[in-house]
Amino acid sequence: MHQQQRLNLVLELISERGNVAIADVSERLGVSTATARRDLNTLAEQRLVTRTHGGASALGSGYELPLQYKIARQADAKLAIARAVEAMIEPGATVGMNGGTTVTEAARALGRSERLASVGGEPSITIVTNALNIAFESSVRENIKIVVTGGVPRRQSYELIGPLVAASLRDFSLDIAVLGVDGLTAEFGATTLHEGEADASRHIAAVARRVVVAADQTKIGRSTFARICALDDIDVLVTDAPLAPRLTAQFEKANVQVVVAPPVRAVSAH
Template sequence: MQQQQRLNLVLELISERGNVSIADIGEQLGVSTATARRDLNMLAEQRLVTRTHGGASALGSGYELPLQYKIARQADAKLAIARAVEGLIEPGATVGMNGGTTVTEVARALGRSERMSSIAGEPGVTIVTNALNIAFESSVRENIKIVVTGGVPRRQSYELIGPLVAASLRDFSLDIAVLGVDGLTAELGATTLHEGEADASRHIASVARRVVVAADQTKIGRSTFARICPLDDIDVLVTDAPLPARVAAQFEKENVEVVIAPTGRATAAQ
């Protein structure tokens, strides 16, 4: 296993548990005590974890992995969700996007899509985003026109936040908004870990005729710090596994269409 893969997994463990010991890491990853200690020291030097006696802990209760360490998480699910979302977008559409790994995969799927080929020099799709990584990657695609909002970048996620986001979007009208979230419940709707990102995502959704949430099953039934929008503001949820019956009934009551992206795993009929 390469070091970057190990660091990803160690950060996942700390994110999920709040703290881990060197022994935990050795058991989970099958590495030596010396390797586990070196990895924790490296993460502590990068100020991604707090080093403790015999292990490490998360920096706080609202601990958030930097974007570059999230890429490997739920990778198959995110790719499947991205393909399904791409299928919901019509050629020529104007698409709002916030940040995050799942939405980044949606942008990549649009860039690869034969349906979104440029016609007579016109772009196959226009992406309006506050995510600098999406803007950077998509800018080399001839079939995509990129519009970037104003704002101040957050290093954790590469997303632009602040009042300039709303000011940039004020005169826009989007066909569809594709939002990544950290949590989605019937009671609170779509949530994320940072209030600035929630505000930016809310503004993107407010100027779109249709709102699609792209979220793998680990986000469903979980609520996080900052609310993006209530459930009844969401038109479609694209996820990778059928919802529990009670949750599905709540989403149906709020007229949220649920699309299950095929991942190759066996899934029960909804």
């Protein structure tokens, strides 16, 4: 295992638990205690964790991994959700997108889509986003016209936040908003970890005729710090597994259509 892979796994572990001991890292990664200690020291030097006696802890409550350090948790689920989102987008559509790994995969699916291929060198869809990584990746796709909101970027997510997001969206009208979330419940609706990102996502949703939340099953039934919108404001949830009966009833009551994405089928090599 390469060092960067180890660092990613250690960060995920600290994000989940809040703190870890050197022995925990050694056992989880199958490395020596000396290697585990060096990895924790490296992360502390990068100011991603706080070094403690015998281990390390997250920088604070509500700790959020920077996007570039996130490993592909639920990777197959995200790919399946991305394909289902792509199937919802019609040629000529204007699509609002916030940031995050699931929505990034959806943007990649749109860029690769043969159904949404460029005609005569002209873009077939427009993506309006506050996510710099999505804008950068999609800018090379001739079938996509990219519009980036104003705002100040967060290092953790590459998302633009602040009053310039709302100001740049004020005169837009979007066909569909595709939103990634950190949590989704009937009681609190769609939520995320950072209030600035919640505000930006809320403004994207406000100028869209249809709001789609793209979230794998690990996000369903949990709520995080900042609300994006109430459940009633969501039109469609695209996820990777059927909801529990109680949640299904709650989402039906809120008139939220639940789309369960077909699983990604691995292609075997011959």
